[in-house]
Amino acid sequence: MDHDTPHSRDFDASAALHVGRGEDFSDTFCEPLAMTSAYTFASARDAWEKFTGQQPGNVYSRFTNPTVRAFERRIASLEGAEDAAAFASGMGAIAGLCQALLSQGENIVCSRDVFGTTLSALRNYMGRFGVEVRLVELTDLDAWQRNIDSRTRLVLLESPSNPVLKIADIGEISRIAHAKGALLAVDNTMLTPVFQSPHCLGADMVVHSAGKYIDGQGRALAGVVTGSAALISELRGVLRTLGISCSPFNAWLLLKSLETLEVRMQRVASSALELAQWLREQALVEAVYYSGLTEHPQHALACRQQRGHGGLLSFRMSGGQAAAWQWIDALQLVARCTNIGDTRSMVTHPATTTHCRLTWEERQSAGIPDGLVRLSVGLERLDDLRCDLARAFAEVEHGRRHSSLSVLYRGLAS
Ligand SMILES: *Cc1c(COP(=O)(O)O)cnc(C)c1O
Numbered sequence: 001m002d003h004d005t006p007h008s009r010d011f012d013a014s015a016a017l018h019v020g021r022g023e024d025f026s027d028t029f030c031e032p033l034a035m036t037s038a039y040t041f042a043s044a045r046d047a048w049e050k051f052t053g054q055q056p057g058n059v060y061s062r063f064t065n066p067t068v069r070a071f072e073r074r075i076a077s078l079e080g081a082e083d084a085a086a087f088a089s090g091m092g093a094i095a096g097l098c099q100a101l102l103s104q105g106e107n108i109v110c111s112r113d114v115f116g117t118t119l120s121a122l123r124n125y126m127g128r129f130g131v132e133v134r135l136v137e138l139t140d141l142d143a144w145q146r147n148i149d150s151r152t153r154l155v156l157l158e159s160p161s162n163p164v165l166k167i168a169d170i171g172e173i174s175r176i177a178h179a180k181g182a183l184l185a186v187d188n189t190m191l192t193p194v195f196q197s198p199h200c201l202g203a204d205m206v207v208h209s210a211g212k213y214i215d216g217q218g219r220a221l222a223g224v225v226t227g228s229a230a231l232i233s234e235l236r237g238v239l240r241t242l243g244i245s246c247s248p249f250n251a252w253l254l255l256k257s258l259e260t261l262e263v264r265m266q267r268v269a270s271s272a273l274e275l276a277q278w279l280r281e282q283a284l285v286e287a288v289y290y291s292g293l294t295e296h297p298q299h300a301l302a303c304r305q306q307r308g309h310g311g312l313l314s315f316r317m318s319g320g321q322a323a324a325w326q327w328i329d330a331l332q333l334v335a336r337c338t339n340i341g342d343t344r345s346m347v348t349h350p351a352t353t354t355h356c357r358l359t360w361e362e363r364q365s366a367g368i369p370d371g372l373v374r375l376s377v378g379l380e381r382l383d384d385l386r387c388d389l390a391r392a393f394a395e396v397e398h399g400r401r402h403s404s405l406s407v408l409y410r411g412l413a414s
Pocket of ligand 1: 089090091092115117118158162187189190208209210211212221222223340
C-alpha cells in the first residue's frame, strides 16, 4: 500500500472491520449498549470452557449479553430475588415460564382475571401439549384450594387484576400451592417492585411485562422473570434453545427506566387516588374500582400486601357503552390507547377492545360491564387531567339533556 499521497491511498477494508474493536468501556458511568450477537474468545480452550459451562462467560446473545445481564441483575435485586431472565416481551416471559416448567399430564392453575393474551396462550397452546388449564376466581381461596392438586406444577396469578383491580391474597395462595408441591408465579406488572414484593409473600417467581410501568414510556417491549438461581437457570435453558430473547437495546432502555421507576410510580399512584376520589363524586359514575379507596372490598388486604395502589383505575358509567364511548371521544388530553403504564394518560373501553374476545356473559361474570372505562394515569398535571375528565362528563350530560329535550319536543309536536 502506498501511504505517501493521501488521495492515492487504498480503502482499508480490514481497518473498517477491526480498528476500534478493543475499545475499553469499563470507565463509562452509564451502562454501555452491547449490540452484539457474538463474543470473541481468548483461545480455543477459552471457547470450549465457556461453551461447556466450565467457565462463566458470554457465548451468544440469544442467552447472555452484558447489557441484558445488567438489566436482569438490577430487576432481580429490586424484586429481592437471586436471579432473573429477560425475554422479548411479557408474553415471551409467560411462554418461557410454561415451556420451562410444565410437562404433559400436569396442570396449571391460573386466575381467570389475567391479561387476555395470557389466557389465550394457556388455552390455545398449553392444552395441545397435554397440560390441563384450570381457571379460578382470583378472590376465592376455596376455589384455589379445590383446583390445586398433586398434578399442579404451576400456579399463576395477577394482582391487582386488570381492569377491575381485584386483589389476590398472595400469601394464602402461596401456602395452598406449596402444600401441594406447586410453584407460584405472580405477574407484578401492575404494581412493580415499588409497590409489591411477591417473593416476600411466598411467590417463587415474579413475572413482568417490562414494557408497561418498568419502561414507563411506551417505547420498548420486554419481559422478565425473577426467582431462585435454580429456577432461572431452567428459564435460561428455554432462552438458549427457544430463543425468546430480550434485545440488548431494549434492556439498555429499561436499565435507564428503572432509575426513575420509583418517582414515576409514586406520582401516578397519588394522581390515581385523587382522580378515583374525584370520580366517585361524579353524577354519571356508578362505581369506581381502585384498591386505594376505603370502600374497595379488599382495601384492607391491599394495604397489607402492597405499599401503594398503582396508577390504573376503572369506573362504571351510567348509560352503558354509548355513554362510555361518548365520554372517551370527548377527551382531549388523555389518549385513546389500549396500553397501560405510560408517562402519558390513556383511556380504554375494555368491553370493546381488550376484552372484546370474551362473550357478553363471560364479561359479566368477569365484572366487565359495557359502561366500564379504564384509565392508566400518567404524569400530567393533576388539574389538567381533572379538567379533561370533567369536560368529557359535561359533554355527555349535555348530549343527554339535548336528547331528552328532543324526545320532549317530539312528544309535544305529536
Ligand atoms: C401487557 C401485559 C402482559 C403481556 O406483555 P407483553 O409485553 O405485551 O407481551 C402480561 N401481563 C400483563 C399484566 C400485562 O399488562
